[in-house]
Amino acid sequence: MQVTGKELVTPKVTEQYPENRETLQIADRFRAELTLKYDAEGRHKCIGCGICQMNCPNGTIKLTTKMVELPDGKKKRKLDKYYYDLGSCTFCMLCVTTCPQDALEFTNDFEQAVFTRDKLVKTLNYRPEVEDPAPAAPAPKVAPAAPEKENKEN
Numbered sequence: 016m017q018v019t020g021k022e023l024v025t026p027k028v029t030e031q032y033p034e035n036r037e038t039l040q041i042a043d044r045f046r047a048e049l050t051l052k053y054d055a056e057g058r059h060k061c062i063g064c065g066i067c068q069m070n071c072p073n074g075t076i077k078l079t080t081k082m083v084e085l086p087d088g089k090k091k092r093k094l095d096k097y098y099y100d101l102g103s104c105t106f107c108m109l110c111v112t113t114c115p116q117d118a119l120e121f122t123n124d125f126e127q128a129v130f131t132r133d134k135l136v137k138t139l140n141y142r143p144e145v146e147d148p149a150p151a152a153p154a155p156k157v158a159p160a161a162p163e164k165e166n167k168e169n
Contacts, residue, residue, distance in 0.1 A: 063080040
């Protein structure tokens with residue numbers, strides 16, 4: 016009865032949610048939506064290793080990769096599509112903590128209401144892929160000019 020009596024006399028706080036969006040304080044540790052980290056040039060850090068997909072306990076992450084050939088002739092695996100199902104995510108953060116490239120993070124954007132569940136399946140690498148700069152071609156070697164023979168007419 017002591018707990019009930021305390022709750023009876025404590026002041027109640029009501030959040031006026033849609034009206035106070037600008038002043039609403041969300042905790043920094045709140046996990047709302049998984050996103051890829053992008054750098055200033057628009058490249059994401061994900062290398063398509065699939066560790067996040069393997070560690071996801073309920074299969075909310077699906078990766079598709081492709082093999083690309085580098086200018087030096089080597090082949091490299093690159094991320095093609097990164098699918099994330101927000102509707103079945105448990106927000107356990109195993110994908111973020113096990114990512115070797117630190118390419119994932121959770122945002123605080125909590126407004127994710129939709130009318131159909133298929134809109135909760137998101138493609139995280141939605142930005143167009145920025146091409147890597149082509150390696151500089153070596154300058155053509157120019158043979159040194161032969162010294163001109165001087166005509167000595169006397």
